[in-house]
Amino acid sequence: MSKVLLVHAKGGPPLGHVLSRTAARAEVHLLALSALPPVVADSAHRLCASVVTPAEAQRSDLVSLIVSRARAVGADAVLTFSEYAVVAVAEACEALGLAGAGDAAALARDKRLMRRTWREHGLSQPEFRAVTREADLHEAAGVLSFPLLLKAAWSAGSTAHQIIRSPQELSGAWHRSREVMAESAQLGYAELHVAEAQGHFVVEEIVTGTASDWFDEPGWGDYVSVEGAVADGTFHPVCLSGRMPTVEPFTERAGITPALLSQDAQDRVVALARQAVDALGLRDCGTHTEIKLGADGRMWLIETAARFGGAMTVPQIEDVFGLDLVGMLVDQLLGRPVHWPEQALTPAQARGAAGSLVVLAVDGDGEAWRERKIWDFPSVAKEVPLSRGSELSVVAESSLPDGQVVPVYDPAGGANTMAALCLLSATDARTVLRDFETLVDALPRVLPVAQPEEVSA
Template identity: 30%
Template sequence: MQPKEYVLLLGADQYLRERAFSGAKEAIGLPVWAASEDAVRRLNRTFDTMLSADPKDADSLLRAIRTHAARGWHPRVVVPLNDWTVDSANVVNRTLGLGGLDDTAVTNARNKHAMKLALLTAGVRTPRSRLVQSDEELLDAVEDLGLPVVVKPYDFGGSGGVVLATTREEALAALAESKGVIAQYGAAFNILGDKYLVEQFVDSDDEVSVEVLCGAGRAQVLAVTEKYLSPRPWFAELAHLVPSHRTGDEALTDLAVRACVALGIDRGLAHVEIKFGADGTPWVIEVAARPGGDGIMDQVERAYELNPYRLHVGSYLGVDLLGTVAAAVPVRTSAIAFLKAAPGRILDVLDGKPLPPEVRSVNIAAKPGDLSHAAKNWSTREGLVELEWDELFDAKTPLPVTVAKDLADQIFVTGEAAGA
């Protein structure tokens, strides 16, 4: 029987990852499959086939893959699209002889403590940090690092459990809050959440993410994304804009490339988060061995007229696309911003009013009766708006946040306060 091949995308059925299907189709003319724990009840008809498997669990995936192999179907490669599937994709790729990242690169990308050690060893500028489990270890770390500090889980994402502390008492409260987030979400995301990182705070609200295509010992920056953060002590991402006015900053892009090389990421897109100190010095905060989330890839595609998932999948297939990335230039500005209702119980949702001309899409996730809380992480959003302008900004613009706030104020009617 002639083998039949497919590309398996893990995490591609996640909301705001849908364009991965089109990118994979552009990368190679093979069927594109995805995986879901219950593909019968959660069938996604975008994909050519849905495996009934947990995309976060390599054993579950291998069982499903082998079932289809008996029918003549074999994966050409397995491609992770979010943090929770980097490890499972790599195990499957290695087990089946399909390539994949080195195990050390996976550890560096998923364990923020290991990541920091690798960056510091390579001379990549990143804040000092300590790994802790208890209140006593936390206070020792504060004594060593000095205040203020940021407390966060060492293996989570989405700004979940990331809290700024300016005093010892706030640090203890931050650790308790971080542990609470892991208790709530850890099992769903299949993470340990048993340790926490205490990190020196880069005192600035200027932050970008750098989307980088990686190769063996080299990498090329595709885009720089401007980030808009919630008020302290949390770090919820309120909006992302592409391209940032910092696009072309060689010190920034060189730092992002060196970070990816230092972690051993040798294929696919990486998402590098960088903050700027008060003196303008860039500091690497985190690196993820997968495309940026929160719809950033869709904004990159609109701004550059290039589907970044094609680059990600193509790289996993062994195609050298760094030259394509180097030649990419933005032709417009695109942004995604998250709708935030005023804190309280949502009494009504008023949709249907005329939208500003720059709006490309709106998605309202909240409904009457829901509670709106302060912006802490991805879980406290009430929807999103995508925006587009036929110009490139030469400075940071407040437009994504102001347009989203104006829309949220029009759409959501809130009542009694729900607390922080």
């Protein structure tokens, strides 16, 4: 049986989903760079031939660690689904002579390199400047137009994103973003391979999105993502995911599969995604490309990742389109034949719809809840009225246990201040969107109020 070394770190699809699909294709050896979620620890040991958690001293040279472990278990493929380990795994695959994203993986990770590459190819994106010092930020502000968005070059989940509306806000934003990146590293949400990554930033102009020009009904966000894969250097789009509007600054609240775009609009979005991925020169990996939608058909590239979309994007695609992307990628890396879609799948080919909602302590307008609340999914499931046929569940490994206080939303912290991740399946994407709007409005009403002693604990 073929052997796969799976490198686990925070982020990406739920580990339980990834493990079961990988184990169905090969003997799995797990290298855990982050602690295993308690709800999947037992199944991990049951599904894997080995589970190794390296000591801190072994992680100083992550590529060598991965290479050594792969050789020890005789791995025929090495893969990860975490943004924070993508570059290290790609470099390890190169050293081992195994299929992987290739030596261009850093271009799909470091937003500075990504944007420079797209600029060289003349692709549509916001005007930007790379920033490594506060002086760089002030210099960039002298040539870019306000408002500006400061973002960490190696972050994920909108961590350390800050809107800067005037020159007076530059210094404060710079120091707060660096502070947030340090906090994220302590939580395990940081690049694992590039030691100096916490100090790399990008500042860019904020382009104006217009969802109403692309969607037939209100409520959709003004960007979409193209989910796909690169196989032997060829990009294969799988489908599009839609969004609810983000929470300021640009924290994602919900992803919905499929996105309800017309065929012509979808084709144009996919064409830009193809140009973006091709420009990066990836070889064998999942891809996730986010695109901002503007008026009169304008589009701007936000970012591309050399891995599948995080949260519940992968399970949603399996539920809606019947594609096991994890298993397909494992087969691809093992050199087995894989039938990737010839073109991006459409809403007409979907079997219902699915979406994942990040629970943040803000209402539908992005305003903070007036009271601190206790996370309690049974109350949510019982009290929130959803559409007929809709089914809501909580993703336990990505959520607080019931009874814990919901964190105060921190705009600079992004998804780091989420309380839970909920999954909803419904008859169609419109219903998912409407049910999520109902859920967001109901949460501060149905969740129990936290007592002072619980907040201070």
